[in-house]
Amino acid sequence: MTIKIKTNKLNIYYGDKQAVKSLDIEIYNNEILGIIGPANSGKTTFLRSLNRLNDLSPSFSHDGEVLIDGVDIYSKGVDVNSLRKRVGMVFALPLPLPMSIYENIVYGPKRQGLTDKKKLNEIVEASLKEAYLWDEVKDRLDLQAMRLSGGQQQRLCIARTLAVEPEIILFDEPSSGLDPISTARVEEAMVKLKEKYTIVLVTNHTKQAARVSSRVAFFLMGEMIEIDKTDRIFTNPKDSRTEGYISGKFG
Amino acid sequence: MNPKLAQKIAFIILLLATILVIVPVGMIVVIIVVKGAPAINWEFLLAMPSKGMRAGGIFPAIVGTIYLVAATILFAIPVGVFSAIYLVEYARENLLTRMVKLAIINLAGVPSIVYGLFGLGLFVIFLGFGPSIIAGALTLAIMILPIIITTSKEALDSVPRSYREASLALGASKWQTIRHVVLPSALPGILTGIILGISRAAGETAPILFTVAAFYLPRLPRTMFDQVMVLPYHLFVVSTQIPNIKTEYTYATALVLVGIVLIANLAAIILRSKYRKKI
Amino acid sequence: MNIKFRRFSEFLIEKAIFLSGIISILFVVLIFAFLLKEGLALFKYVSVKDFIFGAEWYPISEPPKFGIISLIMGSVWVTAGAIIISVPIGIAAAIYISEIAPRKIRGILKSGIEMLAAIPSVVIGFIGITTLVPLVKNVFGLSTGLTALSGSIMLAFMAIPTIVSIAEDAFYSIPKRYKEAALALGATHWQTIWRVLIKAAFPGIVAASMLGIGRVIGETMAVMMITGNVAKIPNSIFDPVRTLTATIAAEMGEAVRGSDHYFALFAIGIVLFVITFLINLIADIYINRELK
Numbered sequence: 001m002t003i004k005i006k007t008n009k010l011n012i013y014y015g016d017k018q019a020v021k022s023l024d025i026e027i028y029n030n031e032i033l034g035i036i037g038p039a040n041s042g043k044t045t046f047l048r049s050l051n052r053l054n055d056l057s058p059s060f061s062h063d064g065e066v067l068i069d070g071v072d073i074y075s076k077g078v079d080v081n082s083l084r085k086r087v088g089m090v091f092a093l094p095l096p097l098p099m100s101i102y103e104n105i106v107y108g109p110k111r112q113g114l115t116d117k118k119k120l121n122e123i124v125e126a127s128l129k130e131a132y133l134w135d136e137v138k139d140r141l142d143l144q145a146m147r148l149s150g151g152q153q154q155r156l157c158i159a160r161t162l163a164v165e166p167e168i169i170l171f172d173e174p175s176s177g178l179d180p181i182s183t184a185r186v187e188e189a190m191v192k193l194k195e196k197y198t199i200v201l202v203t204n205h206t207k208q209a210a211r212v213s214s215r216v217a218f219f220l221m222g223e224m225i226e227i228d229k230t231d232r233i234f235t236n237p238k239d240s241r242t243e244g245y246i247s248g249k250f251g
Numbered sequence: 252m253n254p255k256l257a258q259k260i261a262f263i264i265l266l267l268a269t270i271l272v273i274v275p276v277g278m279i280v281v282i283i284v285v286k287g288a289p290a291i292n293w294e295f296l297l298a299m300p301s302k303g304m305r306a307g308g309i310f311p312a313i314v315g316t317i318y319l320v321a322a323t324i325l326f327a328i329p330v331g332v333f334s335a336i337y338l339v340e341y342a343r344e345n346l347l348t349r350m351v352k353l354a355i356i357n358l359a360g361v362p363s364i365v366y367g368l369f370g371l372g373l374f375v376i377f378l379g380f381g382p383s384i385i386a387g388a389l390t391l392a393i394m395i396l397p398i399i400i401t402t403s404k405e406a407l408d409s410v411p412r413s414y415r416e417a418s419l420a421l422g423a424s425k426w427q428t429i430r431h432v433v434l435p436s437a438l439p440g441i442l443t444g445i446i447l448g449i450s451r452a453a454g455e456t457a458p459i460l461f462t463v464a465a466f467y468l469p470r471l472p473r474t475m476f477d478q479v480m481v482l483p484y485h486l487f488v489v490s491t492q493i494p495n496i497k498t499e500y501t502y503a504t505a506l507v508l509v510g511i512v513l514i515a516n517l518a519a520i521i522l523r524s525k526y527r528k529k530i
Numbered sequence: 531m532n533i534k535f536r537r538f539s540e541f542l543i544e545k546a547i548f549l550s551g552i553i554s555i556l557f558v559v560l561i562f563a564f565l566l567k568e569g570l571a572l573f574k575y576v577s578v579k580d581f582i583f584g585a586e587w588y589p590i591s592e593p594p595k596f597g598i599i600s601l602i603m604g605s606v607w608v609t610a611g612a613i614i615i616s617v618p619i620g621i622a623a624a625i626y627i628s629e630i631a632p633r634k635i636r637g638i639l640k641s642g643i644e645m646l647a648a649i650p651s652v653v654i655g656f657i658g659i660t661t662l663v664p665l666v667k668n669v670f671g672l673s674t675g676l677t678a679l680s681g682s683i684m685l686a687f688m689a690i691p692t693i694v695s696i697a698e699d700a701f702y703s704i705p706k707r708y709k710e711a712a713l714a715l716g717a718t719h720w721q722t723i724w725r726v727l728i729k730a731a732f733p734g735i736v737a738a739s740m741l742g743i744g745r746v747i748g749e750t751m752a753v754m755m756i757t758g759n760v761a762k763i764p765n766s767i768f769d770p771v772r773t774l775t776a777t778i779a780a781e782m783g784e785a786v787r788g789s790d791h792y793f794a795l796f797a798i799g800i801v802l803f804v805i806t807f808l809i810n811l812i813a814d815i816y817i818n819r820e821l822k
Contacts, residue, residue, distance in 0.1 A: 082422065084419060262630055265630060272619060272623050276645055329550070330553060341547060353811075355554045356810050357811075360806045362748025365806075366561075367779070368564075368782070372564035400554070457779055483653075486653065490655075491659070513648060
């Protein structure tokens with residue numbers, strides 16, 4: 001298994017507050033790594049450091065390294081826009097842009113300078129199919145994306161992310177606003193995507209992590225307590241805190 | 252006194268104060284419409300003034316106002332909108348930003364006649380434009396800048412942060428995000444500011460006194476460097492400088508001016524309320 | 531599109547945004563610089579003390595006199611009158627609109643006040659001449675209705691929209707819990723407003739009044755048309771007066787460029803700029819205090 005993402009002694013701060021503490025983690029190609037843990041454990045902060053969306057908060061600072069394919073993405077000379085193209089992200093709440101379904105999908109590719117109408121159409125079809133949404137919307141691509149149901153919107157956001165052909169996809173609690181049926185469809189899409197992409201999934205539902213991840217990491221108060229194969233974490237965790245969280249003692 | 256009774260009396264006083272503000276507004280509009288409307292006809296709107304402005308029409312003043320306002324807006328929009336973009340999207344909390352905000356507040360507070368002096372000193376004399384549309388428009392543009400910046404800023408602020416994140420996460424650059432996501436969402440709010448700016452520019456007199464307004468010039472301007480007659484100054488002239496003028500003529504001039512300004516304002520109010528509902 | 535070209539054009543756009551962002555500072559500096567450039571020349575002929583405190587303004591007699599105390603007093607009288615009228619009414623209207631008016635009426639009232647703000651000052655002046663000036667003359671039995679009082683009344687109307695909108699923001703931004711706490715203790719709605727809300731909104735009310743003063747001092751056209759334009763220190767509110775602003779507006783047209791008269795009018799501009807700058811600064815301090 002090749003290593004896709006690796007951090008060395010990663011510390012993340014917001015002002016004086018440390019959100020992630022001395023994190024060393026390796027994430028492999030074509031796996032789904034589930035990250036679980038209670039609120040404020042640094043899961044989302046870590047996730048947003050992988051596409052440098054943290055840069056948007058003025059108080060953000062970090063030290064240590066975040067290597068993707070062996071290159072520190074915080075080093076000088078790394079173009080943050082191309083980084084974000086390689087590392088896609090699906091947010092907690094479905095966030096379609098205020099435009100049509102079609103425009104949402106082609107938004108990324110167009111910004112990269114792609115204007116060929118035929119190519120754009122192909123991208124729309126392919127990415128909607130990959131996100132299991134094509135059949136539901138193929139006849140109404142001009143519809144305002146906001147008018148889709150919550151689950152459809154979230155799959156549209158996945159499709160939109162796929163359209164820029166990322167290598168890594170970050171999911172930030174992707175089903176927190178969805179009903180169980182929509183959640184199942186999103187998870188179905190995720191498992192399928194593993195074949196082509198490396199996926200990091202932050203979730204509040206330990207069961208979701210159990211269903212889809214190949215490995216699971218447990219975060220607590222900014223520290224990674226444990227990381228292991230999914231079945232081992234859930235059947236035989238090494239750390240008592242992991243066991244406590246999974247069995248519902250806290251969190 | 253019984254608290255319930257005290258409340259009743261207090262509320263009645265507050266209501267009366269409010270009525271005291273609102274009723275005269277209505278009265279001003281009604282007086283101008285009633286006394287001015289009879290004198291309005293095609294000749295009044297489309298003819299040159301004659302007999303020392305006691306007869307004929309106000310066509311050159313209408314055209315002059317349109318040219319002047321158009322030029323003003325042309326100067327003010329890009330600078331104002333870009334300035335708002337800077338404050339919302341780029342500026343950090345530091346001394347420079349604090350100074351920019353203070354400067355905007357002060358631009359809004361500088362008396363209009365001081366703008367007139369400034370326009371005279373910089374554009375008319377120092378840059379040698381002479382009294383001209385361009386000198387007047389630049390002066391007015393700086394004057395309405397705070398209006399456009401403040402309303403545009405409010406519109407940009409109201410665009411959810413999540414739109415920006417979604418766009419950036421797709422690999423779009425900061426400017427692309429602003430250009431393709433933020434600006435389209437903020438457009439109605441920005442338009443409101445522009446219309447309010449138009450309304451203000453069309454009604455101001457003091458800043459144009461020495462920079463563009465002509466007392467009596469019964470022809471249309473040919474270039475940006477010509478002087479023009481302008482409605483608010485024309486109203487000042489006919490209501491104070493010309494003895495024995497028919498009052499309908501003066502009221503009709505006021506009606507045209509108030510009509511332009513209030514219709515623009517009404518449009519801005521409607522646009523804004525529709526837009527606020529949508530968000 | 532070529533990536534390099536795109537990067538370059540974005541670089542240019544972001545530079546333009548930055549420049550536009552800070553251009554307001556430049557304009558404030560430019561305005562002040564040009565006022566100084568043209569206005570300071572006066573002080574080769576007249577001392578600052580004689581300019582500010584001199585009682586006589588005879589700019590074109592021989593020798594000319596450039597004392598502006600009568601103009602300052604003109605502005606002060608008109609402004610004081612306008613503020614005495616507009617602050618109570620404006621604050622009362624702001625309370626009514628933000629606290630008492632039913633939701634539906636609130637929108638209409640706010641639009642009405644915005645309309646008032648939009649009416650051009652020259653129109654206010656014109657209406658003042660035709661309606662208010664004769665009224666003042668008849669009611670008080672004066673020889674002319676062109677007085678400081680007429681100016682104050684008209685300017686009060688022009689200041690009210692500013693006062694209402696700032697004061698209304700102040701009331702609006704008071705945390706709901708203040709109001710709820712007072713009501714929960716059994717206070718009536720009015721007691722809550724009078725004892726709690728007005729206190730909480732006080733910095734905003736001060737800021738509203740300051741900005742109202744700024745608006746009135748800077749007002750030009752209406753005041754020039756209504757106050758009679760006599761450059762003499764007024765004895766009462768029924769005297770005709772001339773303000774700083776009206777002097778510039780009325781005389782700049784005739785002043786010879788580069789003459790001492792011309793410089794003197796710019797020097798008045800400096801005085802106005804400094805006054806309004808200070809007023810806005812104070813208002814800004816109070817508005818920021820309210821936010822904390």
